[in-house]
Amino acid sequence: MLQRCGSILTRRFSASNLLLSEEQRHLKEMVYRFSQQHIAPIAYEIDKTDSCDYRSLWPKLGELGLLGVTAAHEYGGSGLGYLDHVIITEEISRGSGSIGLSYIAHSNLCINQLVLHANEQQKKKYLPGLCDGTKIGGLAMTETGAGSDVTSMVTRAEKVDGGFLLNGSKMWITNGPYGDYIIVYAKTDPIKGKRGISAFIVEKDFKGFNCAQKMNKLGMRGSGTGELTFDNVFVPEENLLGPLNEGVYILMKGLNFERLLLSAGPVGLMQAAYDVVLPYVGVRKQFGEKIGHFQLIQSKIADIYTALNASRIYLYTIAKSCDHGTSLNEDCASVFLFNAEQGTQMALQAIQVLGGYGYINECPLGRILRDAKLYEIGGGTSEIRRTIIAKALMIKHHKD
Numbered sequence: 001m002l003q004r005c006g007s008i009l010t011r012r013f014s015a016s017n018l019l020l021s022e023e024q025r026h027l028k029e030m031v032y033r034f035s036q037q038h039i040a041p042i043a044y045e046i047d048k049t050d051s052c053d054y055r056s057l058w059p060k061l062g063e064l065g066l067l068g069v070t071a072a073h074e075y076g077g078s079g080l081g082y083l084d085h086v087i088i089t090e091e092i093s094r095g096s097g098s099i100g101l102s103y104i105a106h107s108n109l110c111i112n113q114l115v116l117h118a119n120e121q122q123k124k125k126y127l128p129g130l131c132d133g134t135k136i137g138g139l140a141m142t143e144t145g146a147g148s149d150v151t152s153m154v155t156r157a158e159k160v161d162g163g164f165l166l167n168g169s170k171m172w173i174t175n176g177p178y179g180d181y182i183i184v185y186a187k188t189d190p191i192k193g194k195r196g197i198s199a200f201i202v203e204k205d206f207k208g209f210n211c212a213q214k215m216n217k218l219g220m221r222g223s224g225t226g227e228l229t230f231d232n233v234f235v236p237e238e239n240l241l242g243p244l245n246e247g248v249y250i251l252m253k254g255l256n257f258e259r260l261l262l263s264a265g266p267v268g269l270m271q272a273a274y275d276v277v278l279p280y281v282g283v284r285k286q287f288g289e290k291i292g293h294f295q296l297i298q299s300k301i302a303d304i305y306t307a308l309n310a311s312r313i314y315l316y317t318i319a320k321s322c323d324h325g326t327s328l329n330e331d332c333a334s335v336f337l338f339n340a341e342q343g344t345q346m347a348l349q350a351i352q353v354l355g356g357y358g359y360i361n362e363c364p365l366g367r368i369l370r371d372a373k374l375y376e377i378g379g380g381t382s383e384i385r386r387t388i389i390a391k392a393l394m395i396k397h398h399k400d
Contacts, residue, residue, distance in 0.1 A: 039095030046222035062133030076131035093268025097371030110137025138175035176226030219370030266343030
């Protein structure tokens with residue numbers, strides 16, 4: 001059954017497949033099979049219980065080389081690119097949006113930041129466990145009063161003998177409740193504003209580091225989101241990630257890749273919704289006819305298919321640009337803006353097609369809708385993305 005479905009998938013989306021190499025098409029099919037076998041069957045229970053056994057699931061992903069996608073082989077990674085990374089993210093999210101989100105936090109926000117900015121000693125210490133799935137990673141920047149505006153950050157790291165004392169708290173941190181290694185941003189020179197922020201690698205066993213609470217969210221349930229607190233947490237000097245006071249540079253350099261990877265989540269959710277809708281309209285009957293024969297339903301199916309493929313092709317195109325080092329801030333913000341909003345709208349349309357059945361929790365579409373909405377909020381809201389795009393375009397125009 002999986003072989004047949006995989007073949008259908010390859011043929012049906014030939015337009016987007018033109019952007020993939022043969023190896024990438026095989027990768028997509030392999031992750032699709034894994035996701036449908038190990039992730040999709042538990043998605044309902046994960047959403048219902050708001051919990052997932054990542055300690056069992058992560059090593060399975062690690063065995064397939066899916067965690068350390070951009071990390072070098074010498075550290076246990078796969079040495080692949082961002083297009084490979086979004087392919088994997090898409091197919092995992094197709095099985096479960098919440099697992100897809102935790103995967104992004106681990107593989108991109110943590111591992112890829114270490115790949116880009118960690119020194120040799122840090123890479124050897126932290127990457128192998130993160131890549132094989134025995135350790136779980138995350139990133140902590142957001143605070144109650146500091147989201148898109150990093151200058152409002154109040155968490156501080158004071159220089160002391162041999163390291164730093166970290167004090168403050170972080171809010172809405174994905175993988176926070178169970179993460180082993182968290183990249184934490186804190187002010188090391190508050191007078192300098194955003195130029196006085198540094199990044200640190202914090203281990204869960206550091207004294208004074210705690211998860212104060214786990215958030216009870218509308219969607220992405222099972223992807224643990226927590227409030228992290230730091231009470232005189234001593235962070236050794238060797239755990240400073242990158243140069244002192246250059247945390248904003250590290251953060252901003254990773255933002256394009258973060259937005260790109262987050263753009264893959266909605267595409268996976270849109271495909272999952274399509275997987276439900278198309279079979280349904282071929283069997284559900286009203287007035288003696290399959291509802292797929294009704295023109296209004298056909299119109300919705302056409303719109304869903306078009307939105308899905310436009311989002312996927314846009315995603316793959318920008319990912320290829322990132323692999324070639326030619327991506328622009330406005331491009332990554334734009335694909336994230338487009339895919340996130342398309343994901344929410346497509347989930348709504350899918351529910352409308354299924355009617356009453358689409359509105360009950362036994363149907364996955366409600367979960368898909370709740371999961372999709374997060375992408376219009378997390379990683380910078382749609383409003384912030386529009387601001388980034390507009391400012392970049394206006395600056396470019398006036399320079400020309």
